[in-house]
Structures are given as structure tokens and as C-alpha cells.
Amino acid sequence: AGVKEDAFNVLDLAEYTKNRPWWRKVFAPSSGSSAEKYNVATQLVIGGVTGWCTGFIFQKVGKLAATAVGGGFFLLQIANHTGYIKVDWKLVERDVNKAKQQLKFHSSGNKMSPQVKSRVDEVIIFLKKNVILTGGFAGGFLLGMAS
Numbered sequence: 001a002g003v004k005e006d007a008f009n010v011l012d013l014a015e016y017t018k019n020r021p022w023w024r025k026v027f028a029p030s031s032g033s034s035a036e037k038y039n040v041a042t043q044l045v046i047g048g049v050t051g052w053c054t055g056f057i058f059q060k061v062g063k064l065a066a067t068a069v070g071g072g073f074f075l076l077q078i079a080n081h082t083g084y085i086k087v088d089w090k091l092v093e094r095d096v097n098k099a100k101q102q103l104k105f106h107s108s109g110n111k112m113s114p115q116v117k118s119r120v121d122e123v124i125i126f127l128k129k130n131v132i133l134t135g136g137f138a139g140g141f142l143l144g145m146a147s
Contacts, residue, residue: 040132047136054137055144 038046079085127134 043130043132044136047133047138048140048143051137051140051142052144052147053140055141056147057144058141059145059147 076085080087
């Protein structure tokens, strides 16, 4: 019996994107700021929508986290008061003092590692190049937090 081979079409994404200008705008490597790619209104809309979504989600997760932490603390206090658990306060005090010493040690140096400094510089450069997008995001984030 002869084996019949099915013909498959192979999609080369590099060739496909060359013929699709909208696709190329979205997925092309960024050579500069968003100001070079989009007009002011588009940047504000993109920044505002993403900021609002982020703020809204941040608000909901924040409330959930605060409720969980507060409820957990409340349950631990009840368990401690009724005798289900015993807290070794000397151990807690020793650990807190250790943490304080480490914080003092790290904050006294006040120097960033070169890797962190380079990342911070990259973020600052991005924010300067995309001021309108960043402003839209900040405004949207605040609106998302308020809603």
C-alpha cells in the first residue's frame, strides 16, 4: 500500500510580518521611544487603560491581602490567648534585633550594586523617552485605585 503524504503549508513568521505593517509595528524590535511609534492620543489611551487595569487589580489584591493578614493575626492572637499555641517571646525579640542590625548594616553602605544601578538607569531612560505613556499610566493607575 502506498503512503500518501499530506501537504503542509509552513508559515514563516519572519516573512509573514514583513507583509503586515500593523504586525510589524506591534512586534518589531523597539529602536526608540513610543513617541516615535504612536501619536499622543494613542499613547495616553494605552497608558491610561493599562494603568487603570493595574490600579484596579492592585486595589482588589491589596484588600484581599490586608484581610488575609489581619484575619490570620486575629486567629493567632485567639489561639495564643486560649493556650493552643505558645509564643517564645525571647526568640522573637532575638530575631527582631538581628533583623534591625542587618537593616542598619545594609542602609549604612547606601551604595547600589552595578547591576541594580544599570537597571535603574534603564528604567529612568525609558520613563524619560515615554513621558506621555508614563503619565497616562500613572493617571489610569490612580483612577483604577479609586474605583
